[in-house]
Amino acid sequence: MVETAATATRPQALDAAAGRAGRYRWVIVGLLFAATAINYIDRQMIGVLKPTLVAEFGWTETDFAAIVFWFQVAYAIGYIGFGRVVDVLGARLGYAIAIVIWTAGHMAHGLASGVTSFAAARFGLGIGESGNFPAGIKAVTDWFPQRERAFAIGLFNAGANVGAIITPLLVPALVLWFGWREAFYITGIFGLVWLIAWWAIYRHPAEHKSVSAAELAWIQQDPADPVEKIGWAKLLTVRETWAYALGKFLIDPIWWFFLFWLPGYLFERYDMDLKTFGLPLAAIYLISDGGSIFGGWMSSRLIKAGKTPNFARKATMLVCALAVTPIWFAQGIDSVWGAVLIIGLATAAHQAFSANLYTLPSDVFPRGAVGSVVGIGGTVGALGGMGMALFTGYILDSTGSYEILFAICASALVHWPRRWSRAALSICGSKVWIGATIARASSSEP
Numbered sequence: 001m002v003e004t005a006a007t008a009t010r011p012q013a014l015d016a017a018a019g020r021a022g023r024y025r026w027v028i029v030g031l032l033f034a035a036t037a038i039n040y041i042d043r044q045m046i047g048v049l050k051p052t053l054v055a056e057f058g059w060t061e062t063d064f065a066a067i068v069f070w071f072q073v074a075y076a077i078g079y080i081g082f083g084r085v086v087d088v089l090g091a092r093l094g095y096a097i098a099i100v101i102w103t104a105g106h107m108a109h110g111l112a113s114g115v116t117s118f119a120a121a122r123f124g125l126g127i128g129e130s131g132n133f134p135a136g137i138k139a140v141t142d143w144f145p146q147r148e149r150a151f152a153i154g155l156f157n158a159g160a161n162v163g164a165i166i167t168p169l170l171v172p173a174l175v176l177w178f179g180w181r182e183a184f185y186i187t188g189i190f191g192l193v194w195l196i197a198w199w200a201i202y203r204h205p206a207e208h209k210s211v212s213a214a215e216l217a218w219i220q221q222d223p224a225d226p227v228e229k230i231g232w233a234k235l236l237t238v239r240e241t242w243a244y245a246l247g248k249f250l251i252d253p254i255w256w257f258f259l260f261w262l263p264g265y266l267f268e269r270y271d272m273d274l275k276t277f278g279l280p281l282a283a284i285y286l287i288s289d290g291g292s293i294f295g296g297w298m299s300s301r302l303i304k305a306g307k308t309p310n311f312a313r314k315a316t317m318l319v320c321a322l323a324v325t326p327i328w329f330a331q332g333i334d335s336v337w338g339a340v341l342i343i344g345l346a347t348a349a350h351q352a353f354s355a356n357l358y359t360l361p362s363d364v365f366p367r368g369a370v371g372s373v374v375g376i377g378g379t380v381g382a383l384g385g386m387g388m389a390l391f392t393g394y395i396l397d398s399t400g401s402y403e404i405l406f407a408i409c410a411s412a413l414v415h416w417p418r419r420w421s422r423a424a425l426s427i428c429g430s431k432v433w434i435g436a437t438i439a440r441a442s443s444s445e446p
Helices: 012-020 024-048 050-057 061-089 091-111 115-129 132-143 146-177 180-201 213-219 239-269 278-304 309-332 336-364 367-399 403-411 418-425 430-443
Strands: none
Touching (some): 024 050, 024 061, 024 091, 024 132, 024 146, 024 180, 024 239, 050 061, 050 239, 061 091, 061 115, 061 239, 061 367, 091 115, 132 146, 146 180, 146 278, 146 309, 146 336, 239 278, 239 336, 239 367, 278 336, 309 336, 309 403, 336 367, 367 403
């Protein structure tokens, strides 16, 4: 099927059906949102506690970068592995396995006593947390039609920012009341509670008793595509896979930098302490939250207005890429709240861009390959993050300045090469073309 503006726009009767259909699919988004928030609380705690841990253990920037680096190594390994796991086992079991591993790794931080033991705990955390987005996107692909996926992904991706908002407000209080080791144990309980809720609630929509026939029809409105499992060897021959992966390689390191180094930046640049830097940091991620939701809403709105998914994703991502550029000048701003606005704009645009980039695999690949493609892209993004972590530690130890780092943040989204973005966003007929390519490859095998 070649998709045009005419075929992309559903009849008015279908829009009316959205109102008549149930809304249980949004409960699933709520679960994914909560898991992503917990994921980011666990992930960001090392950044929020950086000043405390540096003071206690005497770490250099290079030491801290090494700890972050081993998280990235595990994330790279785990992401591609969990992409395959969720394609084979499904989102329900795949997600459960991921959160068990990451919760154990998170709580192990409370036992750490130096760079090596912290790096080991971060490695376990990275393996488990790498399953969050492959499983979440797989669940959205199962539960939402194409026209709603970007918005649904934007909503659950907003959990990352909510987690990032909660962390600098909650964790300093836990540290002051109980100590930093106990803070890891207490926040680890969140993952265990979510696991119980997930296992009790989540099923495939066709098997769920709370999904009405009307809602199931709404979910399954798109033309059927192949559901057979597709191996990595075949996916690696498709350039759309590499277009998506290149986007992840360029933008993921920027988000890792924001997550792990912004707390220390605010702490040092504006002479803050554990009691005062939490509110500005939370404000940055609150702005980011709006960006994540806006990015998903904008492309979904454009599709509803009659634009092709191709146009909707491109237009949204272009706006986001341009909105990041002012962060280049952030270090020269003396007002902490002025810096919050500029950095918040950049993180919001990044999250809006990311919500659309995450949607691309479900736009252009058969359902049976979505988790694997997301996994490949996540691994490539983590490889970029590994390099960014080591580079950041080196630059800060060498120069003590964030100027070069902010310049990189300002330009990364803009420099996603045009021909690769065109490959990733050539949605018209691409799912059928990819399916035919894979089928030909399969038929030529002995």
